[in-house]
Amino acid sequence: MSPDQDGEATLRTKFVATAGRIVPNLRGEHYDVAESDTIGRGLARVRAAADWIENAVTRGEVDLDEQLQKLLYRTPGRSV
Structure with a gap:
């Protein structure tokens, strides 16, 4: 390995x-609505990162598109 x-x-x-x-x-x-929303946004970021990794492995696509980049790298507390 x-x-x-x-x-x-x-x-x-x-x-x-x-x-x-x-x-x-x-x-x-x-969880209140704000907490649920925060958890949902975090899960969306994890899913997006996992999809990006899968595409890199299966298709060789490693570039971040603009939407994925915003999702993964936005500043907490700032809307996209």
Whole structure:
């Protein structure tokens, strides 16, 4: 395994392990509209990043389009 692949595997393992600790604790939690919106925006950023990685791997497309760039790199608290 190359150093890049090893780092990716470690990051993936940490992400899944963290989700495994956090998600069960969400049962019974109630979020107001602002909190739900914030969580939704964060999840949209994660999905967009995952799609970008998948396109890089499957199609060799590594360029960020303008919308993806705004989604991934916007400043928190600032609307896109």
